[in-house]
Amino acid sequence: MIKHIFTLAGKDFLLELKRPYLLNGMLLYVVSTVFICYLAFDGIIDEKTWNVLYWIVILFASVNSAGRSFSEEFSKRHLYYYSIANPAAIILGKMCYNAVLLVIVALLGFSVFSLFLGIPVESRVMFMLAAIAGNISFAILLTMVAGIASRAEENFTLMAILSFPIALPKLLILINLTRNAIERGIWSEAIKPFASLFVLQILIIVLALLLFPYLWKD
Amino acid sequence: MRWIYKILSIVLLVYAVVAGLTIKIPFDLPVIHESIRNLFYHVSMWFTMIIIFLISFVYSLRYLKGFNLEYDRIAVTAAQVGLVFGMLGIFTGMLWANETWGAPWVRDPKLNGAAMSLLVYFAYLILRSSITDEEKRARISAVYNIFAFILMIIFLGILPRLWGDSLHPGQGGGPMTVAKLDSTLRIIFYPSIIGWILLAVWILELKIRVKRLNERLNSDEI
Numbered sequence: 001m002i003k004h005i006f007t008l009a010g011k012d013f014l015l016e017l018k019r020p021y022l023l024n025g026m027l028l029y030v031v032s033t034v035f036i037c038y039l040a041f042d043g044i045i046d047e048k049t050w051n052v053l054y055w056i057v058i059l060f061a062s063v064n065s066a067g068r069s070f071s072e073e074f075s076k077r078h079l080y081y082y083s084i085a086n087p088a089a090i091i092l093g094k095m096c097y098n099a100v101l102l103v104i105v106a107l108l109g110f111s112v113f114s115l116f117l118g119i120p121v122e123s124r125v126m127f128m129l130a131a132i133a134g135n136i137s138f139a140i141l142l143t144m145v146a147g148i149a150s151r152a153e154e155n156f157t158l159m160a161i162l163s164f165p166i167a168l169p170k171l172l173i174l175i176n177l178t179r180n181a182i183e184r185g186i187w188s189e190a191i192k193p194f195a196s197l198f199v200l201q202i203l204i205i206v207l208a209l210l211l212f213p214y215l216w217k218d
Numbered sequence: 219m220r221w222i223y224k225i226l227s228i229v230l231l232v233y234a235v236v237a238g239l240t241i242k243i244p245f246d247l248p249v250i251h252e253s254i255r256n257l258f259y260h261v262s263m264w265f266t267m268i269i270i271f272l273i274s275f276v277y278s279l280r281y282l283k284g285f286n287l288e289y290d291r292i293a294v295t296a297a298q299v300g301l302v303f304g305m306l307g308i309f310t311g312m313l314w315a316n317e318t319w320g321a322p323w324v325r326d327p328k329l330n331g332a333a334m335s336l337l338v339y340f341a342y343l344i345l346r347s348s349i350t351d352e353e354k355r356a357r358i359s360a361v362y363n364i365f366a367f368i369l370m371i372i373f374l375g376i377l378p379r380l381w382g383d384s385l386h387p388g389q390g391g392g393p394m395t396v397a398k399l400d401s402t403l404r405i406i407f408y409p410s411i412i413g414w415i416l417l418a419v420w421i422l423e424l425k426i427r428v429k430r431l432n433e434r435l436n437s438d439e440i
Contacts, residue, residue, distance in 0.1 A: 161337075
């Protein structure tokens with residue numbers, strides 16, 4: 001089972017490397033969005049805005065990149081995967097793959113943000129941890145939603161409207177968490193949000209494992 | 219015997235409207251004053267919405283167990299009816315908020331939570347309309363319904379902790395804490411909730427029957 005998961009995730013990376021324009025496109029998306037913010041805000045950006053802006057850019061980039069995680073495969077190829085691996089391995093493999101991808105997005109986002117808009121952060125370690133944990137959690141949630149959206153037509157708009165309302169509370173936890181990292185950097189206050197993120201993750205994974213098998217059969 | 223609950227619904231609602239508007243409020247709360255009467259209508263809308271969404275959730279679960287399209291029909295109709303009650307809840311709340319808090323929309327965990335759950339169910343309906351195959355539509359949307367409902371319930375529990383106390387009466391030492399226990403309000407409030415829920419179930423049943431008849435008409439034509 002665990003071997004399956006890693007094989008499937010590895011297969012996704014190989015596919016990604018074969019079509020580098022997709023990954024590059026996503027990275028450029030982050031860079032140009034931040035650049036637009038930098039020009040549009042024109043130096044009026046304060047710490048709170050910086051924080052919110054970071055997460056909004058990351059959310060949109062994540063929805064964009066996770067949204068296509070099933071789109072190309074619900075053709076004939078998925079029947080093949082389905083016959084050699086069980087659905088749990090497939091969704092977990094996708095989650096691992098998306099998690100790595102979105103952590104790259106988060107780190108890139110952070111470095112581009114600090115280049116253009118400065119780093120008004122008190123505790124950088126906490127901020128990075130929150131960014132990484134947040135993007136892993138987005139990856140898990142968005143993978144499941146992408147599985148749902150990919151079964152319908154016009155799945156890009158659908159991806160956004162299906163995921164925004166259920167990603168919103170998570171986004172708010174993260175914004176609160178990084179506000180602490182930016183303003184005070186107090187670790188004792190950060191334990192609770194990290195714990196609640198973790199519990200939410202477990203819950204979403206359990207739900208995804210229970211529900212994903214129903215998405216496959218045609 | 220099925221008509222009993224319909225009669226009960228009418229009786230309870232007539233009672234709730236008449237008594238709710240005419241009863242003498244035994245106390246005068248600051249800020250809220252006479253607008254406390256909205257409690258009977260506004261709060262009942264939310265109870266009704268939650269119950270109806272719960273019905274939708276249960277029937278989505280049942281659909282995935284047996285793949286009976288009848289269950290899917292109930293699930294989607296319940297989502298639609300729940301949305302209507304949710305919107306009514308928002309509108310009655312906006313009227314009340316405008317009177318007491320001075321603005322129709324304020325930053326409050328309950329308001330944002332309510333808006334979020336409406337967004338989830340609108341998304342559910344749009345998801346349905348973008349899949350053409352009937353069986354597939356039923357299955358995919360049932361998955362989203364279950365996924366979103368469970369997350370929504372948990373988030374509604376977390377939200378107040380994120381934003382601190384609600385402005386809503388009865389929380390954070392608002393003026394309602396006294397009134398919450400008052401029995402004159404209770405004898406109208408509880409029947410009103412039951413009345414609205416029964417009315418919603420009645421609407422739900424009618425809508426399902428209409429859908430069923432339409433389907434039969436369509437299949438006859440073919």
